[in-house]
Amino acid sequence: MYSIEAQGLTKDFKIVQSREGMKGAFRDLFDRQYRTIRAVDEIDLRINPGEIVGYIGENGAGKSTTIKMLTGILQPTSGDLKVNGYDPHGEREQFVKTIGVVFGQRSQLWWDLAVRESFRLLKKLYSIPDEDYHRHLNRLTEVLEMGPLLEQPVRKLSLGQRMRCELAAALIHQPRLLFLDEPTIGLDVLVKENIRRFLKQINEEYGTTILLTTHDLSDIEALSHRVVMLDKGKIIYNGGLPELSKQWGGGPRLYLELKEEWALSALQDFTKDISAEWQHIEGRCYRVGLTGPDPSVSEVLSRVVPHASIKEIRIEEAKTEDIVRRIYQEGVPHA
Amino acid sequence: MTSSKLFIDYFMQYVKTRLQYRSDFLVQMVTDIMFQAVNLVFILVVFSHTTQLSSWSREEVIFIYGYFLVPFSIFAAFFNLWEFNERYIIKGELDRVLTRPVHSLFQVMMETMTPESLSGAVTGLAVMGWAAWEMELDFYWYDPLFFILFILGGAAVYGGLYIMLTSISLFSDSKTDIQPIMYNIGNYGRYPIDIYNKVIQIVLTWLMPFAFVGFYPASFLLHDERWLTFAMFTPVMGLIWFSLGVLVWNLGIKNYRGAGS
Numbered sequence: 001m002y003s004i005e006a007q008g009l010t011k012d013f014k015i016v017q018s019r020e021g022m023k024g025a026f027r028d029l030f031d032r033q034y035r036t037i038r039a040v041d042e043i044d045l046r047i048n049p050g051e052i053v054g055y056i057g058e059n060g061a062g063k064s065t066t067i068k069m070l071t072g073i074l075q076p077t078s079g080d081l082k083v084n085g086y087d088p089h090g091e092r093e094q095f096v097k098t099i100g101v102v103f104g105q106r107s108q109l110w111w112d113l114a115v116r117e118s119f120r121l122l123k124k125l126y127s128i129p130d131e132d133y134h135r136h137l138n139r140l141t142e143v144l145e146m147g148p149l150l151e152q153p154v155r156k157l158s159l160g161q162r163m164r165c166e167l168a169a170a171l172i173h174q175p176r177l178l179f180l181d182e183p184t185i186g187l188d189v190l191v192k193e194n195i196r197r198f199l200k201q202i203n204e205e206y207g208t209t210i211l212l213t214t215h216d217l218s219d220i221e222a223l224s225h226r227v228v229m230l231d232k233g234k235i236i237y238n239g240g241l242p243e244l245s246k247q248w249g250g251g252p253r254l255y256l257e258l259k260e261e262w263a264l265s266a267l268q269d270f271t272k273d274i275s276a277e278w279q280h281i282e283g284r285c286y287r288v289g290l291t292g293p294d295p296s297v298s299e300v301l302s303r304v305v306p307h308a309s310i311k312e313i314r315i316e317e318a319k320t321e322d323i324v325r326r327i328y329q330e331g332v333p334h335a
Numbered sequence: 336m337t338s339s340k341l342f343i344d345y346f347m348q349y350v351k352t353r354l355q356y357r358s359d360f361l362v363q364m365v366t367d368i369m370f371q372a373v374n375l376v377f378i379l380v381v382f383s384h385t386t387q388l389s390s391w392s393r394e395e396v397i398f399i400y401g402y403f404l405v406p407f408s409i410f411a412a413f414f415n416l417w418e419f420n421e422r423y424i425i426k427g428e429l430d431r432v433l434t435r436p437v438h439s440l441f442q443v444m445m446e447t448m449t450p451e452s453l454s455g456a457v458t459g460l461a462v463m464g465w466a467a468w469e470m471e472l473d474f475y476w477y478d479p480l481f482f483i484l485f486i487l488g489g490a491a492v493y494g495g496l497y498i499m500l501t502s503i504s505l506f507s508d509s510k511t512d513i514q515p516i517m518y519n520i521g522n523y524g525r526y527p528i529d530i531y532n533k534v535i536q537i538v539l540t541w542l543m544p545f546a547f548v549g550f551y552p553a554s555f556l557l558h559d560e561r562w563l564t565f566a567m568f569t570p571v572m573g574l575i576w577f578s579l580g581v582l583v584w585n586l587g588i589k590n591y592r593g594a595g596s
Contacts, residue, residue: 013592068593073433075589091591093436101434108431112352123343125435127337152354 001085003177003209004047004070009079011040011065039065041233042079051175052203052210054220056239057230058328063213066230067181070211071101084177097126100170104182107162108169109154115165116150119172126173133172143198158192167195170225178202180212184219196222217321231328241275244323254288254297255281255314262286262308270303284311338441345445367451373460378462387529394470395557396527401462402556403525403549406489408455410548414494415447417514419506422447430593440498440584478556484570485552490549491573493521498580507589517543524549528562540565547572 018024018032040062047053068074069081072088072095081088086095102108109118123133124322141147144164149157157165163183170178171180180199184192202208214220220227220241227244230239237244261284268278277289288300297315304310353360388396423429423443432442434479467474500514524545528536539546549570555566 065593068430071434072422072592073430074593092433092437096434097436099434103430106431108425110348110352112355113348117348117351119343121348124341125437 002046002082003048003051003080003084004045004051004211005080006043006045006070007080009040009043009045009066009069009081010038010077011062011069011074012077013037013039015193036080037059038233040069040076043230043233043235045228045235045238047209047211049209050203051226052212052224053226054128054227055213055230056215056220056227056324057213061230062228062233063230064181066071067179067213071099071179072096075269097173097225098176100173100178102163102166102170102178102180102183103181103267104163104185107154108166109162112153114151114153115146115157118154118165119150122169122172129171132174136172136174137168140171143201160187163191163195167198171208174206175208177209177211181210181212182195182214183218184214192216192219199223217319217324229324233272235241236327244269252290252297253316253317254290254300255312256286256288256304256310257312258284258286259309260284267304267308270307271300274299274303278310338437341437341441342445345448346450349448349450354495363451365453371454374455375458375462379429380531389527391527392470394466397474398463398466398557399527399553400525401459401464401466401551402553404459404462405456406486406493406548407521408452408459408489409486410493410497411452411455413444413448413490414452414497414506415449415452416443416501419443419501427593429591433588433591439588440581462579472557474556481552482556485555485566488570489548489552491571491577494576495573495576495580496543498577499583502580502583504588505584505591521545521548526550527554541584544572544576578585 013036015037016028017035019027019033043066044142055063055066064076069076070083070088072083072092075090076090084095084098086098088095109115110121113121122128128136141150142306144167146164146168149161149165152247154162154165167183177201183199184195187195199210203210210223212219224241226239227237227241228235229244245266264278264280264286267286271278275290279287279289281287290297290300301310301313343579378397382393382397382400387394388391394576407595409482427574429443432439435442456594457580496517497514504512520543522545523531523535523539523572524547526549528539528546528550536546547565551562551565554562
């Protein structure tokens with residue numbers, strides 16, 4: 001059985017179109033015009049138990065809407081959806097016992113209560129047996145180093161402290177599937193690292209399936225087995241992160257400072273038969289982008305050195321972030 | 336069973352939170368008592384100038400007024416949904432509620448309850464007691480039983496109606512000002528229904544059945560038999576309107592569009 005199985009999953013929103021000006025406002029009062037916006041457009045998605053999947057896309061690509069359908073908050077307009085074997089919206093109250101949810105920008109805890117009291121209330125909400133509760137809370141307290149936080153009210157915690165408590169709150173009922181919406185937003189590097197380590201650990205220890213959305217691609221690099229990329233409500237990429245770089249030509253970049261200035265066309269002539277993109281930065285500085293199938297840095301250098309003497313060399317590996325940005329900017333070349 | 340246990344848990348947490356802000360808690364208590372005292376004096380002063388309202392004596396009118404305060408305070412304590420649109424829809428707390436394995440309305444009610452509003456019931460009982468004593472009203476052994484059924488029914492009528500109004504937010508996130516209007520109309524249930532014209536009587540019985548919160552059941556306790564059937568109907572009306580409220584709510588949850596994030 002899949003953890004998540006979606007077929008043709010679609011969500012439409014009806015939006016009121018307001019007309020302009022006072023006259024328009026009056027007309028709106030009596031005769032409304034609606035426009036349908038398709039936020040999520042016939043998505044097919046399968047996620048196996050134990051997988052960690054990163055779900056990425058620009059703002060407004062439909063990430064949050066998908067997550068909200070998968071967690072049972074929203075009812076899909078059409079399509080088949082089974083999560084942990086349940087229909088999330090239809091069997092909501094049963095279903096949510098099997099999932100944990102963390103919305104990075106919104107607290108799952110009670111603002112005025114001490115952290116421990118929040119957990120106690122969650123224990124009651126999920127009807128967790130005493131023994132399981134204590135054992136699991138102790139374990140979480142230890143791993144997330146929450147000991148000193150338990151007696152403090154949530155509103156007095158720092159963001160990093162709060163996020164650790166949020167994670168514990170989402171996991172206290174030992175869900176099989178964990179949804180994380182921007183779990184590391186606004187956190188400093190050290191806390192981010194701790195949280196990633198923790199997520200890896202629970203994934204390995206309990207086999208918890210994790211689906212996370214994030215703007216920070218380093219989260220996904222550190223965690224995910226697989227990436228699903230969304231654009232305008234459609235999945236445009238579904239696969240591993242290394243393959244993503246390869247597929248969209250994220251080769252390394254070579255920065256060269258030459259002894260004297262050369263014409264760009266002359267330089268391009270040297271590397272005619274390999275796919276290297278020359279760019280003139282300023283003065284005697286050039287950038288060479290290596291895009292084709294496996295052009296090596298040494299290959300380029302061996303073409304240039306006989307003609308021009310090089311003063312300085314810098315090599316920059318392609319960052320996933322750049323690749324993703326390029327995909328957003330230029331669209332998908334072959335999808 | 337689980338719900339009543341959960342209710343107690345939420346209630347305990349509520350008390351703990353309140354006790355955390357000790358000074359605030361004390362101030363609140365003092366203001367509550369003062370508010371109720373002023374309320375009481377106000378009622379007595381206003382009615383001391385009228386000896387008769389239609390065919391109703393001053394004491395009878397005061398009795399009905401006092402009775403109304405009891406179901407109303409129960410409603411006010413547990414259906415504190417005024418800020419639902421602001422807090423749960425616009426700020427998006429409903430998303431959190433919907434990821435928990437308990438009925439969403441129950442959670443919202445538990446999170447927003449203000450049990451201190453029950454102090455109004457004490458005022459109500461005091462007012463009723465005073466009026467009954469003045470009238471030398473006798474109670475039968477079954478009166479307290481009906482009293483309990485009636486106040487629960489009345490609170491449920493009120494609650495159901497407000498749940499329906501609150502559910503509007505689930506269908507459209509624009510603000511509506513219908514709640515305060517309803518709140519004002521609710522006050523009409525505090526007076527004998529035969530002082531109003533026919534249309535208003537029908538409205539208060541069937542469309543916005545506030546007469547079931549105050550007048551009908553109170554007339555039964557006053558041993559006036561003209562509205563006996565209506566009075567007996569109070570718990571049924573409570574059940575009907577509350578169920579309607581929950582039904583509309585559930586429909587709204589299906590329709591819920593989520594907070595933009």
